[in-house]
Amino acid sequence: MANSFLPPARIEGIAHGIVHRDEQAFCGWPFVNGFWETAAGDYLVAFQKKPADYTDPAAINHDEVALHGPRILTIRSRDRGRTWDAESLQLLYDLSADQAALLGDGPGDYAGYGAVDWTDRDVLVATGGTPDYFRPDSRAWIRVSTDGGESWRPPILAEQHGLPSVTGGGSPLVRPDGVHLLFMTVVTDDGWTRRPAVFRAKEDGSNWAFMSYITSPFDDGAADHDRSLPIRFSGHRYFYPRPIWLPSGRILCSLRAQRDPTSVFWTELYASDDGGRTWGFLSRVNDWGAPGDLCRMADGRIACVYGCRMPPYGVRMRLSEDDGATWGREWILRDDGGSWDLGYPRVTEPAPGELLAVYYFNRADDPVQLNGGVRHIAWSRFRV
Secondary structure, three states, X not given: OHHHHOOOEEOOOOEEEEEEOOOOEEEEOHHHHOEEEOOOOOEEEEEEEEEOOOOOHHHHOHHHHHHOOOEEEEEEEOOOOOOOEEEEEEEEEEHHHHHHHHHOOOOOOOOOOOOOOOOOOOOEEEEEEEOOOOOOOOEEEEEEEOOOOOOOOOOEEOOOOOOOOEEOOOOEEEOOOOOEXXXXXXXXXXXXXXXXXXXXXXXXXXXXXXXXXXOOOXXXXXXXXXXXXXXXXXXXEEEEEEEEEOOOOOEEEEEEEEOOOOOOEEEEEEEEOOOOOOOEEEEEOOOOOOOOEEEEOOOOOEEEEEEEOOOOOEEEEEEEOOOOOOOOOOXXXXXXXXXXXXXXXXXXXXXXXXXXXXXXXXXXOOOOOOOOOOOEEEEEEEEO
């Protein structure tokens, strides 16, 4: 693409706002927790929230936030993302209470709950990892709503099929034949190798079963073999799969690859032409920035939005005019972040030609500072 190497440009006329902010909490990671549009046109975003007073660095350490009592909440917008209803805040998953139920007397599957029409836009599927993401003992939990997120079935665990560890990441896709797919990440029993995979819903809707790997079996899924750092801060390739369906019948899936999660990571794109059964590498979206969320626009362009953890910290995007084969110049949504601890966006098209990105953020000008400002959920609305 001829304009791929033009300098990054700012988006004119962009508007920013707050989805949810709490001065005494760390709020983050909508990319992996969920984003849905209901039949009524409501938007529902899910994010993790953990108390933090921003005086102790340990309180915002990612291991502390992820492992010790985070709650995943949903919040709703009824006006296409312009405002977000604080009274709609609802608990989706509680690490302590829901994990105990899952491993104890919770339902093993959804047998007996009745068949599900996955093409119904009020059927929402949420996934995550328990006790945390990408641990050697992680299990993928699943919750289903049949009323647009007003209520949810109890969580269940995805079937393992002999895999050592499976983590969900809020990445569902419905094929035109009504088949529901969940995109997960499989981790080896030592925690060092990650490989994205596709799970397919059983016809009775009771659970999801392994269908395919996305990356080649000849690639071990690791960006390097340096194990001097903790697993979370070492080099990994191929995780956080995020799919979209194209009118041609092709599925595109973005993947994150990293050397250092605080700075050096990027987004790669894989493609399937047989409904998710087999996959191949298509393109690398950017130099730096991941995970990247995808949206096919009404005019056929594909947007990929991602956090930028290289200074100046912020959120950026690229557009493809050839179904992801090549990518145009980089566009800056914002670069006023206070530290690397931001990103994980979701992107959608509220109206033709207009994009809405929801992500977690911290501002450099925030009066509260602890390696950046208060971590909150923000939105940006714009045209390119």
